[in-house]
Amino acid sequence: MNVDRVRIDAGAARWRWRAMGLALSCIGVAAQAQPAGASPTRSLAATCAACHGTDGRAAAGHAMPALAGLARERIAAELRAFREGSRAGTVMPQIAKGYSDAQIDALAAYFSGVPAGSAP
Amino acid sequence: MRRRVAVQGLLSGGALAALGACAAPAGVPASARVVVIGAGYGGATAAKYVRLLSEGTIEVIVIEPQPAFVSCPMSNLVVAGMRSLDDITRSYDGLRRRHGVTVVQDAATSIDLQGKQVTLARGARIRYDKLVLAPGVELMFDAVPGLAQAQAEGQVLQAWKAGPETEALARQLRAMRDGGVFAIAIPEAPYRCPPGPYERASVVAAYLKQHKPRSKVLILDANPDVVSKPGLFRKAWSDLYPGLVEYRPLHKAVAVDARAMSVKLELGDEVKADVLNVLPPMRAGALAVRAGLANANQRWCRVDYASFASVLAKDVHIVGDSILAAPSMPKSAHMANAHAKVAAAAIVAELAGGPVDAHPMLTNTCYSFVSDSEAIHVASVHEYVAAEQTFKSVPGSGGVSSARSTTEAAYALGWAANIWADTLG
Numbered sequence: 373m374n375v376d377r378v379r380i381d382a383g384a385a386r387w388r389w390r391a392m393g394l395a396l397s398c399i400g401v402a403a404q405a406q407p408a409g410a411s412p413t414r415s416l417a418a419t420c421a422a423c424h425g426t427d428g429r430a431a432a433g434h435a436m437p438a439l440a441g442l443a444r445e446r447i448a449a450e451l452r453a454f455r456e457g458s459r460a461g462t463v464m465p466q467i468a469k470g471y472s473d474a475q476i477d478a479l480a481a482y483f484s485g486v487p488a489g490s491a492p
Numbered sequence: 493m494r495r496r497v498a499v500q501g502l503l504s505g506g507a508l509a510a511l512g513a514c515a516a517p518a519g520v521p522a523s524a525r526v527v528v529i530g531a532g533y534g535g536a537t538a539a540k541y542v543r544l545l546s547e548g549t550i551e552v553i554v555i556e557p558q559p560a561f562v563s564c565p566m567s568n569l570v571v572a573g574m575r576s577l578d579d580i581t582r583s584y585d586g587l588r589r590r591h592g593v594t595v596v597q598d599a600a601t602s603i604d605l606q607g608k609q610v611t612l613a614r615g616a617r618i619r620y621d622k623l624v625l626a627p628g629v630e631l632m633f634d635a636v637p638g639l640a641q642a643q644a645e646g647q648v649l650q651a652w653k654a655g656p657e658t659e660a661l662a663r664q665l666r667a668m669r670d671g672g673v674f675a676i677a678i679p680e681a682p683y684r685c686p687p688g689p690y691e692r693a694s695v696v697a698a699y700l701k702q703h704k705p706r707s708k709v710l711i712l713d714a715n716p717d718v719v720s721k722p723g724l725f726r727k728a729w730s731d732l733y734p735g736l737v738e739y740r741p742l743h744k745a746v747a748v749d750a751r752a753m754s755v756k757l758e759l760g761d762e763v764k765a766d767v768l769n770v771l772p773p774m775r776a777g778a779l780a781v782r783a784g785l786a787n788a789n790q791r792w793c794r795v796d797y798a799s800f801a802s803v804l805a806k807d808v809h810i811v812g813d814s815i816l817a818a819p820s821m822p823k824s825a826h827m828a829n830a831h832a833k834v835a836a837a838a839i840v841a842e843l844a845g846g847p848v849d850a851h852p853m854l855t856n857t858c859y860s861f862v863s864d865s866e867a868i869h870v871a872s873v874h875e876y877v878a879a880e881q882t883f884k885s886v887p888g889s890g891g892v893s894s895a896r897s898t899t900e901a902a903y904a905l906g907w908a909a910n911i912w913a914d915t916l917g
Contacts, residue, residue, distance in 0.1 A: 410545035410840045412849045418541070418833040419855045419873075422826050422911040426544070431913050434906030435899075462893060462900055463857055463871045470855070470873020470889030491913035492590060 417482045425491040428483040432490040441488030448480035519844040520549045527620035529600045531556035534812030534828035535626030537915045541836035543591040557599040567654035572695035586917045603783045605805045625810045627777020642750035648768045664767045670704035672766030677712040677745035679773040687720035691860035697733040698863045709737045714744035728862035776814035792816035799838035809835040818883040830854040859904035867901040868893040
């Protein structure tokens, strides 16, 4: 299952970069700083968005932390700590147990690559 | 007629021209258009994510009769006087301005599934390449004789779609005498928002405890036990509202008498109340039923869970409460938001000729307030299992609160702010 996902992600990532390349050659600006296009990794990250904001940009002033722009190692370590039970919490220990190592690494890579910011 | 012209002008102009030479960077045909019916949690999220994931190359038109988004989650706080309707109302301007979605305030009256077009109440017809149907639920008033009339007279309300009726129920509660009975009748599952009726009972009890302590909340449940978070709700009732909340399982409402303000139960007895909040059985939104898409027991729409495509109609995706849910998948706002993202990704991929994600995931978290300051949750993670063509809970994941807390109340408010922004912002 994990192997499948990684393979599929890699295939779709190529598709996404192709799409982005065309978009950049056309528009030239704007798109560079933002996540662009569709990919299984972005869809996986979107499963976090209802609580942590679209692309990890959480609403300011609330309890849930923004994930956008955090260090990759930190995101991965915290998700694993929730999953293994070494970090306490309310919802996150239950949610983190639903994600594989490969998915946690993909999420960490994705959110670390999004410029920090908060929801509008 | 003038309105019709204006709508059609709106639909054929603007959005496409703005794309200019970059209309199809990801292989999306320049004329690709997605029409979304219903701008609740499912429809609004689908609209936003089709725009995001297609980098604005797919035109998205949303049809929604209401002028603004009013959240069902948190609406029980309005019933109990802890929040105002304004607090849970959000504009569609974010979809319009930040995401280039065309939001048309009108009702869709019919769908031509073969000709791939939607007809609106004011007469406009809109063609689609892909349709997202997010009509929510229809309350089946006819299943409870007397209820339709009692509702039309404003005597027995539901307030199960947030809006003016939420405020009307709040007024009934405020007007109730001390020593009165607030009765809520719950239909057999599945219905919209499994914990919602129990949350409502809890926050109404909190209001009564403070303002009318001789009163009572009576829960008449058609189900054999509390459908969601049973241990946590029961503990809240016995700890916080001893003698104030009475729970009766297997008490199915079968008729309502508006003049007597009574509800008749399947077991034969009749219960009188000062405020009667009878929730009838529910099914997929009326438009889905009329279009023949509610093919599960004539109530819910079967979908291919990998993409939320209707199993009956090509290029129609159905999300939110109106679908036949996969095992352990609640009819919740969070789940509708999650369905919509999977559907949006599939739609963008299909229109671009790219691969559809073979392993979509869904998360769900439902917070419920049990008082004005404490909340509880249920959470789950669901993965698509291709071999079984359904979503299943990931083994070992998910669960409920260890105890009610003020911390979870803060998270509940944070959840609302974030999901509103993710859905609309």
